[in-house]
Amino acid sequence: MTHDGTERSFTGPLAGLRVVEVGSIGPGPYCAMLLADLGADVIRVDRAQGAALVGPNADFRTEVLHRGRRSVAVDLKHPRGHEVVLDLVASADALIEGFRPGVAERLGIGPDVCLAANSRLVYGRMTGYGQDGPLAQAVGHDINYIAQSGVLALVGRQGQPPTPPLSLVGDFGGGGAVLALGLLAAVWEAGRSGRGQVVDAAMVDGSALLAAAFHGFVSAGTWRTERGTNIVDSGAPFYDAYETADGRWLAVGALEPHFYADLLDVLGLDAAALPDRDDHTRWPELAKVFADTIRERTREEWVTRAAGRGCISPVLDVQEAWVHPHNVARGTFVDVAGVTQPAPQPRFSRTTAVVDGPPPVPGEHTREALAAWGIDPDVVRDWERDGAIRLADQPAPVPTQEGSLSDEAP
Template sequence: MTAYLQDIRVIDFSIMLPGPYCSMLLGDLGAEVIKIEQPPDGDPARIMIPGYFESLNRNKKSLTLDLKSVPGKEIFCQLIRSADILLEGFRGGVLKRLGFGYDQLLQINPRIVFCSIAGYGQDSPWASRPGHDINYQGVAGVLSLSGAPDGPPDYTIGVAAADLTASLFALSSIIAALFHREKTGKGNCIEVAIADVAVSLMSNRIGEFFARGKPSKSQQMGRAAAGVFETKDGKYITLAAAEEHFWKRLCQVLDLKELSQDQRFSSTLNRSKYRKEINERLAEVFRTREQKEWSNILEKADLPWGPVNTIEDLPNDPYISSRQLVLPQEHPSLGNIWQVAFPVKFLSEQPEIKHPAPSLGQHNREILNSLGYRDEDMAIFKEEKII
């Protein structure tokens, strides 16, 4: 069993992606995670695409609880007293309206580390505004860097980058707050605004803009010998050979003397001016062999390249499998499913997937019994739709 966060109890009052991803990682690191779900349906992610909920909620216990009811509030108070971390993921002010703002939480448990993940924070002018990843990327300027150089912004990244990065900022901030608590004995209040996190992703691009005085799109968009290229078998590879030594090596390996000897292409900056011409020539060459052949050639040449894997490719990819990143897991209702392992390697014990995502309310009895409630109490709670 992973012991990095052993004996740390997390109350996870979040849904969908940002909060659940953060609490899942805390669970991977050994914390006890109790997921609070609103009866009768629980986290809306449960009824989305099969596998979505399961991919974000392993290593957790599920407790259904109506926080609008008086008994539900009493149960929640008891959980807060025994908790180290409370994580919530709703619009600004939701938990406060339920009677559990940070001031109230401190009265219940002065050592609690309270972390809120919300689109626009708790107290900003937009705190009550709904939002999704595309909205946060838009307001932060991230979307302005997407799409073709002469085209409109294009939300095609394929993963919710702002949401997921917010989860990681929340995780690191929670760990920092726990460390601080060890020194001071005091809890903390952490506010993670997803839009703010998206702005932080722009750090180097903002610096570049104010240094150059003009915007640019994707960092790869303006570079020659950098991009995605189709191979003979209809698959794709990535290439990023912008640096001088990589450029010379690429021309040698591909036998492109006409490019290496052309004075127009004598520097990285010069080549960027002729990016379209160079990349079109490279595209012609890469369409002459299959992806596997290029894999052997480019690997031997020590060039910065890689395959464009599909999700189906991942379990059998040599690199992915060697790192044990995508692993099979037996799920009681879905059968064999795939899980992405904790991606950081530790020298000692590795974070592990101990058990699959729970069914709705699976741990009601276990948790309520531990708080002193009897089966008769739970029957009443069930009848009154409190759990």
């Protein structure tokens, strides 16, 4: 059942894939969200007490990274807590955990015991620095991991400090997305070999991979190591953002000659009167001309002048992006229980991926999810009586129908 009592449907291309997610924050949940978005049946094992939220969020119902799965609340420090995970693992295709190396083993849910329970299991491990190496036991955040991989040093303007690119590169791109790819690759292989394995995903390694092209440029000597002096790092005046007359911003992307010619035409500038675009020493002069020119008109005036050309785009804020006609036509964003969020991606012509309701409250589906995965009801009652599992702290704050787990919550 979903939060409103309707049958949960797994309609995406990963329908039939079963994943156990041991609750964490950041990249692990993002990985699980990607899989759940595409139809995987993901059970999130939340802490019995003190389950964590990401960033400034204070409501599990609006925690977008938790969408698309059911939650069971388990006390992994209880003498029987590991039994819950191992019983789920027995019929799972994959597991996701984000502990520091060795913690899962101490809790009794490490890869050896899980693979003993299910030899075809793919055991996904998400850490900052990996399972081995001098920094394996170090703690950190996205900014620390992308600093270690060399990515952070590449991001920012000339003469300015490195600029953190949100938490996109370490947590989500180099972390969760790379782990999701690794899990699916290993599940594919297990389908042929009949053998599971451990997938070691580290945010340092994954963020380095995201920057593969730039590591290659530096190695080949074609990339200036001084930040903000190259073609796509804010160094080139024809690949940057400029303020408009109304205090908004315009994105200019005119790398190729034909795009550059279009840009000059839109701006009303004569190439013959401008510094040579290929002379890096004169880029600051060219940037000033562009900045002064673009500041003469509003953002929408420039967008109108550039219609049909690919050299200029408005810099939309998040709320503008939600309602832009193109994004609306594509269904890029969806509203789920009053929370606007990106729709599952990519698109599939037959096996449509959907978000079927808001994220769960920890423990909201404890009985339902365990039953759906074939766990003996008597065993579930024993766990509940012993305190190894619990139900949600409170009913879900939405109307319920007969049969929904919210009716059973204390």
